[in-house]
Each structure stands twice: as C-alpha cells, then as structure tokens.
Amino acid sequence: MKKKIFFVICFLVIIFIGFSIYFILDSKKENNKIMDNKLDELQKEKIKANFNFETKTVKLNSGYEMPLNGLGTYSLTGDTCYNAVSSALKSGVRLIDTAYMYENEAEIGKAIRDSQIPREDIFVITKIYPSQFDEPEKAIEMALEKLDIDYIDMMLLHHPGDGDVKAYKAMEQYVKKGKIRSIGLSNWYIEELEEFLPQVNITPALVQNEIHPYYQENDVIPYIQNLGIVVQGWYPFGGRGHTSELLNDSTITAIAKDHNVSAAQVILRWNLQKGVVVIPGSSNPNHIKENTDIYDFKLTDEEMKKMNSLNRDEKHDWY
Numbered sequence: 001m002k003k004k005i006f007f008v009i010c011f012l013v014i015i016f017i018g019f020s021i022y023f024i025l026d027s028k029k030e031n032n033k034i035m036d037n038k039l040d041e042l043q044k045e046k047i048k049a050n051f052n053f054e055t056k057t058v059k060l061n062s063g064y065e066m067p068l069n070g071l072g073t074y075s076l077t078g079d080t081c082y083n084a085v086s087s088a089l090k091s092g093v094r095l096i097d098t099a100y101m102y103e104n105e106a107e108i109g110k111a112i113r114d115s116q117i118p119r120e121d122i123f124v125i126t127k128i129y130p131s132q133f134d135e136p137e138k139a140i141e142m143a144l145e146k147l148d149i150d151y152i153d154m155m156l157l158h159h160p161g162d163g164d165v166k167a168y169k170a171m172e173q174y175v176k177k178g179k180i181r182s183i184g185l186s187n188w189y190i191e192e193l194e195e196f197l198p199q200v201n202i203t204p205a206l207v208q209n210e211i212h213p214y215y216q217e218n219d220v221i222p223y224i225q226n227l228g229i230v231v232q233g234w235y236p237f238g239g240r241g242h243t244s245e246l247l248n249d250s251t252i253t254a255i256a257k258d259h260n261v262s263a264a265q266v267i268l269r270w271n272l273q274k275g276v277v278v279i280p281g282s283s284n285p286n287h288i289k290e291n292t293d294i295y296d297f298k299l300t301d302e303e304m305k306k307m308n309s310l311n312r313d314e315k316h317d318w319y
C-alpha cells in the first residue's frame with residue numbers, strides 16, 4: 001500500500017515538474033515574441049523616423065537623401081513628358097522616376113538641364129530592363145548618355161529575370177566609379193529578395209513595388225523596411241484605367257472631405273504615413289501641383305485603419 005502511495009506521489013511530482021518546465025519555456029517564448037514585435041516596431045519607427053517631413057526627404061542606406069514625393073513618367077513621352085517634368089520641377093518636385101522602357105530618358109534629361117536647377121537638388125531614378133541584363137554595362141552607359149546629367153542618382157533592376165545578379169553587380173561597379181549613386185530593385189517581393197540578397201555586395205537602397213489602397217503589400221512593406229531598405233510605391237492611384245474607382249472610393253472621399261483635400265492627396269499621405277515614398281504619374285500641371293501638397297495635414301490612426309481596411313490584394317499589373 002505504502003509502495004503504491006509512493007509511486008502515485010512520484011508520478012504527481014514528475015507531472016508537476018513537467019508542467020512547470022513547459023509553462024516556463026512557453027512564457028519565455030511569449031516574452032521573446034513580444035520582444036521581437038517590439039523590435040519590429042522600433043525598426044519600423046526608425047525607418048519612418050528617417051522620413052524627414054521638414055526637408056521632405058528620406059535618408060537612404062547609401063547615405064544619400066531622396067525626396068519623399070516625385071513624378072512618375074510611365075507612358076509620358078516626347079513633349080508631353082518634357083512639359084510634365086518641367087512643370088513638376090516648377091512645382092517643387094525634385095524626384096523624377098523613369099526607365100529605359102518608358103523611352104523618355106532623353107526628354108527628362110533635357111527638362112532637367114533646361115530647368116537651371118542645381119543638379120544636386122534633383123534626384124533621378126531610372127531602371128534597366130531584363131532584356132538588357134545580358135550586357136548591363138552597355139545598358140548603364142546608354143542611360144547615362146540619354147539622360148546626360150552627369151550621374152544617375154538611383155538605378156533599379158526593373159524586374160527579376162535571367163542575369164539579374166550579373167546586372168546588379170555591374171551597377172555595383174558603377175557605384176564605385178561614382179556614375180551611379182544608389183542602386184535598388186523593382187518588383188522584388190519576399191521570396192525574390194531572400195534568394196537575391198545573399199548573392200550581392202551592396203544592399204539595395206530602394207525597392208519599388210505596386211502599392212495602392214486596393215493592393216497594400218502589408219506583409220512585404222515591413223519586411224523590406226526591416227532590412228533598412230526604403231520602399232517606394234508605383235501605381236499609387238491604381239494606374240491608368242483604375243484611377244477613377246480609387247479616387248471615387250467612398251471611404252477615401254469621406255476622409256478627403258474631412259481634411260478639405262482631394263482623394264489623391266489622401267492616398268499619397270496614407271503612403272507617406274506608412275513609410276512609403278510616392279511617385280504619382282501625371283501630365284496635368286494642376287494634378288502635379290496638387291500631388292505635392294501632402295505635408296499640411298495628417299491622417300489619424302482611425303483614418304489609417306480605415307484606409308488599411310480597403311485592401312483587396314487586387315494587383316493591377318502582372319509584375
């Protein structure tokens with residue numbers, strides 16, 4: 001009988017010790033999770049803190065400052081492009097986004113030179129296309145020649161593709177030569193970044209991806225930001241063919257009404273408050289001006305939540 005009681009007590013003690021160890025380890029795990037989340041928040045704050053709303057610039061990991069808002073030039077060519085860029089520069093825009101594929105680098109370079117604005121005050125992003133990855137040096141030289149503005153502030157690989165590591169390494173060499181100041185990627189998501197980053201020497205300064213209220217990339221943005229890389233969004237208004245739906249969205253127009261601003265301004269401001277740089281496209285001088293007036297109002301946490309609830313994971317382009 002005594003033996004039986006002894007075994008029962010031993011059994012209960014073992015169970016008790018087992019549970020205690022389990023609870024201690026579990027609470028440690030929970031604490032670690034809380035710590036990780038706190039660190040994530042701190043890191044995000046750090047990235048957002050790099051957004052200087054006074055100077056309207058962000059400090060890149062390359063050490064250079066980049067404006068928080070710019071002009072996108074996709075589908076603008078010839079005189080339309082020259083006039084849009086000239087108008088943007090007159091409105092105080094100092095960031096211009098172009099690409100080999102947009103076939104407008106020459107017009108952009110000319111508008112910049114004609115503006116008489118000191119070169120150092122303007123930040124130009126261009127991109128090389130996967131079809132150019134075979135001969136990246138040729139592609140970079142071509143961009144430098146077409147733009148003809150002495151150096152390129154930021155060059156991106158337009159999409160992942162065969163030879164992208166080789167092309168990126170060529171851009172790294174041009175950084176050493178001082179002909180490109182910062183380099184980055186476009187249309188790279190978590191999986192692509194995980195595979196790509198260990199193969200290159202210079203951490204990208206920027207990743208440019210599709211981001212708008214209907215396609216928010218809420219997992220990708222913090223992932224990129226936590227790497228110390230600035231995120232820039234393309235198609236902020238959903239891209240041509242989708243802008244009317246976004247700019248007339250009742251949630252967005254209601255917020256706009258409360259702040260006495262336009263729906264476009266609300267979308268741009270929402271991006272900035274998420275730590276995302278904006279490059280809306282426009283050839284309309286009034287829109288271009290309007291798209292720069294996004295620093296005199298602030299969305300509340302509640303409004304940010306409402307904007308975030310609009311996400312539909314609805315991508316408007318294939319890449």
Ligand SMILES: NC(=O)c1ccc[n+]([C@@H]2O[C@H](COP(=O)([O-])OP(=O)(O)OC[C@H]3O[C@@H](n4cnc5c(N)ncnc54)[C@H](OP(=O)(O)O)[C@@H]3O)[C@@H](O)[C@H]2O)c1
Binds near residue numbers: 186234287290291319
């Ligand atoms: N890396 C990539 O793969 C990639 C892909 C696509 C685009 N991008 C870049 O991202 C930029 C932005 O994208 P996007 O230009 O195609 O599309 P978007 O900025 O989403 O929308 C441009 C459209 O919005 C209109 N718009 C602009 N401001 C407005 C305002 N204040 N009120 C009402 N309408 C306004 C423009 O018309 P108006 O001309 O009449 O103002 C134009 O039709 C591109 O220009 C390009 O530089 C990059």
